[in-house]
Amino acid sequence: VAKDSGRTSVVSASTAVDVAGGAAVAGGGSDEEAGSDVEEAESSVDDRHLSCLADGLPLSPLPPPYEPDPSLPHAPVRRGNRLNRRDKRLAVRNALRYFPAELHSLLAGEFAAELTKYGHIYMYRFKPRFPIRAYPVQLYPGKSLAGRVIMLMICNNLDPAVAQFPEELVTYGGNGQVFSNWAQFWVAMRYLAELTEQSTLTLHSGHPMGLFPSGPQSPRMIVTNGMMVPNYSTAAGYERLFALGVTQYGQMTAGSFCYIGPQGIVHGTTLTLLNAGRRMLSTTGGGQAANSDSSLLAGRVFVSSGLGGMSGAQAKAAAICGCVGVIAEVSEEALAKRHRQGWLDERSDSLDDLIERIKRHRAAGKGVSIGYRGNVVDVWERLVEVHVTTGECLVDLGSDQTSCHNPFLGGYYPVGVEYEEARRMMDSQPDQFRLLVEASLRRQIEAINYLSEKCSVYFFDYGNAFLLQASRAGADVLAVKDVGVDDKDDEQLDESESSSSSRPPSFRYPSYVQDIMGDIFSLGFGPFRWVCASGLAADLKLTDRLASEVLDSLASEPSLPECIAQQYLDNRRWIIEADSHQLVVGSQARILYSDLSGRLALANAFNCAVSDGRLSGPVVLSRDHHDVSGTDSPFRETSNVYDGSAVCADMAVHNALGDACRGATWVALHNGGGTGWGQAVNGGFGLVLDGSQEAGEAAKRVLHWDVSNGIARRCWSGHPLARLAAGRAQAEWPDGQMQLTVPSVASDQLIDALFID
Structure with a gap:
């Protein structure tokens, strides 16, 4: 990949480099070491070793062939895709696109053998030889903080202590892919190292399509996974298309790079x-x-x-x-x-x-x-x-x-x-x-x-x-x-x-959404999360303390509805006890179910702490796609929407689009996730708090939309708790800037008298 005086340049994805697969590094990657402090991380790897991520595919010399590590768990063989001879040839042809023509004769047979043996071309030869994990953000190469943060998040998803099948690039759920193959990993890392405030990386089901000119207010990355013409979104069709290397199942936070372990x-x-x-x-x-x-x-x-x-x-x-x-x-x-x-x-x-x-x-x-x-x-x-x-x-x-x-x-x-x-x-x-x-x-x-x-x-x-x-x-x-x-x-x-x-x-x-979580979602509460990009456990403890103070303040609000007060109390107990439960596996991250008021207050508290130096590095805000407005799925997230729209996906699509135009650092939109391919549409985002006023303003815009979009949809479907939450959301903006269409509910007696046989 190349950047030419601000103009888009089209070159081979296989730019040659000087190192082969990265230098071998001692330490890192074990369960016990996951989430260690920055000093330990810096003793096991430094920016000279991680600098190979900026070089793209290792081609000169080629890394040696690699057999999957028998000490690691591996994805099941996927030969049930029933590829015919033409499909198999197409899969190899597609895989070779990442490499210069002079390597095709060497790699074609190798990729064909992988396809025959495993049912997919993972390109094991190109798996990095250094331990992959969430290193402190300053150790990653790059021209922008956003690019380095996204590198950190990707590496966390592929950490063997975190990922289900790390060598097959599966984070969780059996087939939740980060990328489809290791070539995509290297190409994406090269682009992220080149990323600036004037460009945006686009990923199509794991494939890095390129860096495109944009601007400071634009997302730095846009991700889609498994988006299909609806008639072809079938389970059988997926297996074939994944084998061809043209789509992937990103689950939820696997393919959007926002997973934080169990x-x-x-x-x-x-x-x-x-x-x-x-x-x-x-x-x-x-x-x-x-x-x-x-x-x-x-x-x-x-x-x-x-x-x-x-x-x-x-x-x-x-x-x-x-x-x-x-x-x-x-x-x-x-x-x-x-x-x-x-x-x-x-x-x-x-x-x-x-x-x-x-x-x-x-x-x-x-x-x-x-x-x-x-x-x-x-x-x-x-x-x-x-x-x-x-x-x-x-x-x-x-x-x-x-x-x-x-x-x-x-x-x-x-x-x-x-x-x-x-x-x-x-x-x-x-x-x-x-x-x-x-x-x-x-x-x-x-x-x-x-x-x-x-x-x-x-x-x-x-679900x-x-x-x-x-x-x-x-x-x-x-x-x-x-x-x-x-x-x-x-x-x-x-x-x-x-x-x-x-x-x-x-x-x-x-469904647990119908009986339990649906009411929580309708109140605007959902799985908000953050990652301390410094890699310091001390930073995470400080964010826990700040979150506890935020919840204390929110819970003391006069005339707070009991149903909301109960949620604040539950979540306050969680955040107070979180550190003692030793929840960190991988990045220094925390999850906290929070509503709109809570998310806005947390973002402000964290950004101020980054700005004044109490936090040693930036904080990445995100959430599970399984949230108030992130997912449309009739068997889970929208199973308690009873106006007939449970199978409609407007909410999830609008959610990703709205986050993108309000200042999210990156956004993602997926087919499937949790309930399966073709059974859901879902999306997520990442937002970097660097302590600047601009980051604080973007957080307010993004978080308000990210929650109120779902509240509005649930309110329109007739849920009384969502109507309560909608009123609170409107109060966050002065002078009537947020206006909602609210339903006029017809009486059961009137409706039941109609269409009687």
Whole structure:
């Protein structure tokens, strides 16, 4: 890539460099070292070593061939893409575009072999040879702070202590790609090093399209992942297009470079479990507890599955909430990683031992997390067996966090098949594997249904498409027919029907958004987050203290509605205890559910602290895409929108566009995320606070839009809490600058009298 006197230059993506893959560096990258202070980081790598990121693809000399590291977890083989000969040739042709013609004969055979062996061309040869992690921002090369910050965020997503399959560039969720291949990583890093306040980098599903002239008020980077012509947004089509290297599934914060490790979901999971207790367990005398009583879930048992990058938060959240969390995980690597990192208190390898542990901890009434090495279906069926034989109910709450958005390529493992055998089978016998997955889903639902009916277990879908996939498998999970609903709505939906229908199916169990998080979103609260780019733990502790002061101030507001006051109290407790829970894995980051008033106040406090030197470096603001206005998905974020627009994606698209034109440092817009390819549209942003007045003003514009966009949509759909939040949002701007169209709600009596057969 080249920049020529302010004019756009078109040259090869493969500019030659003087170093081969970067110098090998000692230290860094282990779980224990993740999130260390700047002094330790500087002892293991310096800017001379990271300077190779500015040089682009290492071609002179070429790095030697590289075989995937057997000590690291790896993505499942993806040969189910069913490429024909023409497709395979096209995939190799596409991959070679990043390299000069004189290297094509050498690399073509290598890439063809990767495609045959792994089902995708990852370009392992070009994986950097130095440890990838979130180094202090000043160590990265570049002409702009924004470029260096984005480098930091990308490296955090690829840190082996953070990423699920680091060598396949997968951050979480089984297929949440940062890039499609390592050539894209190098080209993007080169562009970021060249980035200035007069240019913008555009990324098309991992591919760096180039640097384009813009201006200081423009985003420094615009990212899209998996955006499709709607008719072609199918799961089968995705596998082919990903193999061709022309699109990728960015999940949410994987492809937008805003992932902060499992901490990114643990706060939301904690709030979900806490509010599930308030809602269903009747231990608070009316459903609301004063200041998040720690005894709310004491002696209660929560059963779920998954200890991956996102699902791993369940174990930590259960312990924080004071309940007994039983989390099944089929991967020894994933379970051991969470246990080693301190996110999992205990582990068990037998069902008999597990049941005894549940009974013991249940009686003790203390919060603890137990990881079961095995299939969650076995756990649910053993709990049924215990009830049938003894009458004892050993579970109160249940959910599932397997990656059911991708059930047949490693997202869900069938009961009765060993983990490694299942990985082989999904590649060598995909049709048989699919049948086993579907049978396993039916068995899991059968056990959950029994415990729900006999033991009043409160089960909720965690937005991972579990109930959707179970319904496609023929499980008894669809809701009883409502009056006025066509017969067809109650029939089993196959994938094509549920994808093309404008009315998603209704299930017998709620989405956690419908029952719990939807009200929180409607109030404007969501997973706000920040990263201290200095890499200093001391900076993160200071931001925690500043956040606590902000929440104290907000909670003392006169005449504060009780529903909002409760959220402030919950979140104040979280931020006070966050450091003691050792949540940092990777970058020095924190998540805090916050509303519009909170986000504005936090941004101002952080920017002032950067400006006056109390913070040693800039702060990066972001959020999960799973937020007030970041995602449209009928099976999760908009599942409690009942005006018929749950399947419409205007909100998420407007969100990204609005953030871009209001001063965000970068924005992203994705297809899929959480619930699966074609099942959601979502977006996110990053905003760098450098202590300047301009950064503070941009933060106010971006954050106000980023929250109020979703509040307005939820208000228009008729949600009363969103209407309350909308009024508060309008009060943030003087002189009527924010004006909303609010609904005039028709009476049920009037509407019910119409269209009577």
